[in-house]
Amino acid sequence: MTTADAMNRAAQIVGSQVRLAAAIGRSQGWISDVTKGRRTMVPVDIAFRIERATGGAVKAEEFAGIAPAPETEAELASPAAASQPPAERRSPAGGACSEGAA
Template sequence: MKTHVLQKAVNFFGSQSGLAKAVGKKQGHVWWWLNKSTRVPVEIALRIEKATRGEISREELRPDLFDGVTVVRPTGQFVQGESGQ
């Protein structure tokens, strides 16, 4: 995960605390993901996608898991992750 993608989610919610509240975590978790971790947990990537109504996708947050994978959105839309190969 690239830090700027998670920063995009922080900006969407206005702060690390705002993002944390939206995904049911504490601000310290968001700080950790931004500054220490190499990736956001997959369940959090899914929560961010849902909380942003798809503005920030699971594919952006976790391309290591969703790259090249077809995802079916709740709307029924099929989304094919771009393969980095």
């Protein structure tokens, strides 16, 4: 599936390109450019907004092969934390935490 296909699906799910644009903070023209293949790259933050706007029906990963959605809003706000493997992420107190540790 191409970026254009994913964007078309997202617009259909939300109801229109205008509604999708409003939901993700972009113009309808920008959405149109993606659906027509004039733009092939979708910024990561916009891909996650599209995923949320579609209720998860269109995954962020469908846009340019980006990494899976962050597990928490805090990770979304901190791209550096989300890019580290889980075993290397830091706990809120600053110490390292391992995967599965609560």
